[in-house]
Amino acid sequence: MAQYYFLDSSAILKRYLAEQGSRYIGELLNEPDAVFYIAQIAAVEVASALTRQSLNKQISKRRVQTALAQFRGDRADIYRVVAVTDPLIEYAMQLAQTHALRAYDAIQLATVLTIAKHVTSLTVTFVCADELLNKVAHSEGLAIENPNHHN
Secondary structure (H helix, E strand, C coil): CCEEEEECHHHHHHHHCCCCCHHHHHHHHCCCCEEEEEECCHHHHHHHHHHHHHHCCCCCHHHHHHHHHHHHHHHHHCEEEECCCHHHHHHHHHHHHHHCCCHHHHHHHHHHHHHHHHCCCCCEEEECCCHHHHHHHHHCCCEEECHHHCC
16 A cells, blocks of 8 residues: 655755755655655755755755756656645645744645645655644644654
């Protein structure tokens, strides 16, 4: 039986950068029967985070280009990308208002909650390295996995 996961951008980045939780994400993405969802906006967040790291001299511009090329390939081959729609934006606005979330965090949460509603017979695990967002997601009834809690 397939396992369903939603990776927010903080978890996705661990595939392309060596940091705490990267090994866990690598192993997770190699699970044979797993299904991985990401929000459409994750592409912008990943590109932004990688570029900022380059500007801060944490990684080279070449590494950014390599990571982005790998991410683009993975977007086509590994991840199921969930489009941002008007109803999703409305839901994200409600979540932002209820939980005082940052804008893209609210969209990430609205996306995973929408998926969880459509995959009602199975559990969708929210994979996220942001403790505050995990706390809110848990309060909304989601199963949580923080890659930072793994070596």
